[in-house]
Amino acid sequence: MFWDPAERDRVAALCEEFAVHTVECVIVDTWGMARGKRIPVKQFLRGGGYAIANVIYTWDPTCFIFATPWVDETDGFPDMHAVPDLSSFRIAGWTDGVAIVMCDTVDVHTHEPIAMDARNMLKVQLAKAAQMGFGVDAATELECHFFTEDWKPLYDDINCYSIVRGAEMEPFMLDIRESLRKTDIEVEACNVEYGPGQTEINLRYGPMMKMADDTVYFKYIVRLVAKRHGLNVTFMAKPFLQEAGNGMHVHQSLTREGKNVFAEPDEDSILGNTTMRKYLTGLLAHHKELQLIATPTISGYKRVQDYSFSPTQVTWGLDHRLVGVRCIVGAGAGNRLEARWAAADANPYLVLAGCLGAGLDGLEHDYELMDQVVGDPHVDDRWERLPGDIDGAIANFDAPFTRQVFGDTFVENFLIMQQREAQEFADNAQQSDDVSQWEIARYRAVI
Secondary structure, X not given: OXXXXXXXXXXXXXXXXXXXXXXXXXXXXXXXOEEEEEEEHHHHHOOOOXXXXXXXXXXXXXXXXXXXXXXXXOOOOOEEEEEEEEEEEEEOOOOOOEXXXXXXXXXXXXXXXXXXXXXXXHHHHHHHHHHOOOEEEEEEEEEEEEEOOOOOEOOOOOOOOOHHHHHHHHHHHHHHHHHHHOOOOOEEEEEEOOOOOEEEEEEOOEEHHHHHHHHHHHHHHHHHHHHHOOOEXXXXXXXXXXXXXXXXXXXXXXXXXXXXHHHOOOOOXXXXXXXXXXXXXXXXXXXXXXXXXXOOOHHHHHOOOOOOOOOOEOOEEEXXXXXXXXXXXXXXHXXXXXXXXXXXXXXXXXXXXXXXXXXXXXXXXXXXXXXXXXXOHHHOOOOOEOOOOHHHHHHHHXXXXXXXXXXXXXXXXXXXXXXXXXXXXXXXXXXXXXXXXXXXXXXXXXX
């Protein structure tokens, strides 16, 4: 039994109250996809967790298994153990009699955390923040495209923020919002976005680990509810070359005793806050190293284009949507930093761990803050350019910082996974300027 008895009793009472018969026990693979097992409630409450093959952390997005230093045929592809984290337990809001819980993975012999487990990587960074005296709040802001059952866009025109288009989508969007609300995921707003059939749904700001879990649950619930309405949905970074891609912006701030530290004016600077400025310098210092985490799929690099609202340079600005880090100041308790790097198909635990690790590194090293962007950054050659393809991002990833945040085991295996992804694309996709059928087949329906 891995659980605190009081927590187990709390969850058991919820299962009784809501007549739960099945618990969906989720882990997240390196590609950010929800995996796991459905367990009858009686078995779940025994507290044993479950065994699952450790190869899920190094297979490709199609579940194809290939040899890595992490695991290969000489190991026999052994099990690891999945341990439900009861703090993440929720009653399902999209159906009756079901609950969902996030699991951590541990070695079956030592019970130590699995080195490839991204959720544990985020836990490590949150523990570091706590040692420095900080709590961490965050919100992820994701976009997605909705399609008909045969993968036609719901509409073809561009009608961003349209209330009319929103009303047409409301029969299923209301179902999505209510399913999220009943799963303890609070939605602040949703709106039609800039692409065909594209929508953005904003989740309520809150503790970073809950936000990471909520992001995984969110993507899962959106897919389930869309299917219930005869629709398909994708979080693929770039399903259409000439239309808007799907991003995952990460809003973040540090707290102390429940108050936003970024909101305390303590220096005469543009940001007005020492902690916020230092944290920002860390984000900027490590943007290039984190690009491979933020953009893990081939199609994501077709999203990294000037004037696409996806950053192409290492930059920051005040309430500026063409920069890498958008700084919201003058909002009191709402002061925050928005890293605009990640694609919607990235693993949220890796993205959040990377952002937090970079910010904390800035607090420790107090890097010099580069000039802010004023005006159009894309015509200004002062700003360092990000790689425009996966090969460039791979070249930047192996660094002391990424090894400190993610660990040697993860960095070495993730590099192999990404190099193979690039080679698979080169070997199997017809080279063109468009989004290839290989990318669509590989990513659109699953990621």
